[in-house]
Amino acid sequence: MSRIKSVKAISTTVAAVLAVVALVVGLGIGALALGGLAGPREVTVTRTVVSTVTQTGAGATVTVTQTATVTAPGQTPFSRLKVLLILPIDEKDNSWNRAAFDAVMKLKDLYGFELSIERNLFDGTKAEPYAVDYARKGYNIIIGQGIQYMVMFHKIAPQFPNTMFLCVDCAPSLVGAFEPGAKVAPNVYNIWMTLGEGGFLMGYIAGKMTKSNKIGIVGGGRVPSIWEGHEAFKLGVKTANPNAEVLEAYMPLSWADVAGAKKAAQSMVAAGADVVSASGNGIDVGVTEAALESGVWTSTVYADLPALRPDIQKLMGSIVFRWDIVFDAAIKDYIRGTWKNGFLTATMASGIVTVSLGKNVPDNVKAEVMSLYEKILSGTLKITFDYTCFDNPDKPECKPTAAIAHGL
C-alpha cells in the first residue's frame, strides 16, 4: 500500500516537471521554427571564369591567368528551377534508378537548379501525396521514373498547369488503355522507350559467346516494353547462332525481386547455360551476383555497368540509356515554353540508347556488333514485333521469337 502511495507521489511531481519541460520545448521549437522558416532562401549561382592569355615575346613567355568569380542571386532561368525526381527503388541498383539518378545529378551540376529526390516509391498511388506536395511547394519539374506514375500524373496534373510532369516509359496512347475515358493532361511530358534494339544486340553477343549453346535471360514483370526486349534478345541469339537455345524467366510482378532473379539465374546455370542476361532494375543485381558466383557471362540494361564495375571480367556489356539527353531536352522545352503535350521516344537513332561493351568481349565480336549498331543508327536495320504474340505466346508463329528483323 505504501509502495503505491509513493509511486503516486513521484508521478505527480514527474507530471508537473514534464508539463513544464513540454511547454518550454514546445514554445522553443515553435519560436525557432518560425524564425527559421521566416525568410525565403536565396538561390545563388557561382560561376568561375578562367581566362588564360599567353604572349610570346623575344625569348620570353609570359602567361597571365585571371580568375573571376561571379556570384549573383537567381542568375539564370535554369538555376531558378526546382526539380523533383521520384525513384521506384534507389540508385544502388546500378540500373534503372542509377541511370536516372546520374542524369539528374549531371544536369544539376550543369544548371545549378534545386533538386530533391524521393526514393522507394515503387507504387504510383503511394507516390501521389509526394508529387502533390512538391507541386504545391512550387516545384517546376517533377520526374517520375516509370510507367507506374503515369495514371497518377495525368490525374493530378490539371491542378498544377504550370508544373511539368515528366513521365518516363509512358505514352499518351496508353493513358486511355489503362483507364477508359481518362483525359490526357497537356502538362505531362511523356517519354517512351524501346528496349528491342538493345536487346537484339545483347542477344547477338550472347549467341556468339556461348559454348554450351544455352543462354538464359531473366526479366521483371511481363509487360510490353520488357517483352519486346526479350523477344528481340531471342532474335539476336538466333541471328548469331541458330543452334543456341534460350531459357527465359519473368519474375512475377516484381522488378525489385533480387533474390528471386538470382535463384532463376542460378537454375539456368544449373541447366547448362553459360550466359545469363538481365533485362533491368533490381533483376540486374540478382543476375549479376549469380553470374559472378558461377563464372558465366552476363549483361545488364540502363546504366553503364562496364564503367561502374570494371572488376567484372565476364561482362558482355550494357544497354545504356542516356536519360540526361532526354531530361535536358525536356527542361529546355520548359524554359522555352514549348513543352505542352511533349512526347519523345528514346531510340538508338536519337542517341539516347547506346551500347557499352565489356572489355573482355573478343574484338571480332565487338566489330560485328558495332556494324549492326551502325545499321540500326542509319535505319537500314529495323526490328518489329508481332503484338498478337503478347497475349497468345503459344502460337506456332511466335516461336522461337515474335521479333522480326528487316534489312539484316
Place this chain on the structure above:
Amino acid sequence: MSFSYFFKLAAVNLGAVAVGLSLGMLIVYITGADIILAASTLIFAPLSDLYNVAEMFVWFTALMVIAQGIGLGIRAGVWNVGAPGQFLVGSILTMMVWKFLNPFIPPLPLTLLMLVGGAAGGLLWALIPAVIRSKFGGNEIVVTLLLNLVAVSVLWWALDGPIRGRFSAGYPLSDVIPTAYRIPSLIPDSRLSYSLLIALAVAAVFYLLAEKTHFGLQVKSVGLNPTAAKTSGIKVGWTLFKTLLIAGAAAGFAGSLHLMGVLFRMDAGYAETGNDFGYIAIAVAMLGGAHPVGILFSSIFFSYMMIGAQNMQRIIQIPFPLVYAVVGCMLISLTLVQRINRRAV
C-alpha cells in the same frame, strides 16, 4: 474523473511526447540533419495546409477502423495480427463484387454491396484463425501472421486472374472503379472522401458493442479471466470466435473503404498499403488502451505523426526507416508514461 485528473493526464502525455521527440531528434542529430527544422516540420507540417490535413484523415480512416477490431480482440485477450491480410482479401472481394455484378445491379445498391463484400472478405480470412483458436486452442498470433503472407500471394494470383482489368495494357492491374461506384470526395483536389464519416459511424458501433451490450460484457470478462467467465456460464470459445470474426470484418471493411474512397484500383503495390495500415493499427489499438474512444484519439495521434514524418522525410531528406525510429521513440515513451500513470491514478 475530476478536472485535475484530466489536466494531469494531458500534462503527462504531453511530457511523454516531448521526451520521445527529444530521443527521436537525437537519432536524427546523429545522422547530421538539421534537427530544429526536422522537429518543427514533424510538429507543424500536418496542420500547415488543407491537403496535409486531408492526408492525415486518409490515414485516420483506415487506421481507426482496423484498430477498433484489433482493440476488441485485445479486450477478449486475442491478438489479431492478421489485419494486413484481411485488408487485402476484403479489397479483393470488393473489387470482385464490382467487376462481376456491375452489369446487373445499379450503382447505389452495388456500392453498398461492395462494402458488405469487403467486410465479408475480411471475415472469411479471419475464419481460419478463429476456428483454430476457439476449437483447438491454437495460437491465433502465428496463424494470423502467416496468413498475411498467403494473402499477398492471393493478391498476385487475383491480379493475374479474376480481378485483372480489361484495360491494363498488359500490366497486372485491375480496372479503375468508375465514379458512380466510388465513395464521393469530401474535400476537392484531395484524397479524402466520405469514408471518413462512415469510419466514425463504425467507431460508434464499436463503442455501443463494447460498452453497452451483453456481448461487450462477455468479451471483457473473457479477457479479464477466462476461467471465471467459464464458471459464470459464458461460452469462452464462442466469444473468442465472434471477436476474431468481427476484427477480421473491420479490417476487410477498411480495405473496401480505402479502395472505394482513395485508390480505386489495385496493383501489386496494394500489398504494401495493407502492411502499412495493418501493422501500425496494432500499436494504435494498444496506445488507445483497447477502448473505442481511446482508439479514436490514438488514431488521430498516429496519423498526425505519420504525415508529420512523411513531411520531415521530404524536407530534410532522411531515409524513411529513420522516420519510423522517431515515431517509435515517441510511442515507447508514451506507453511507458501511460503505464506509470495507470498504476498511480
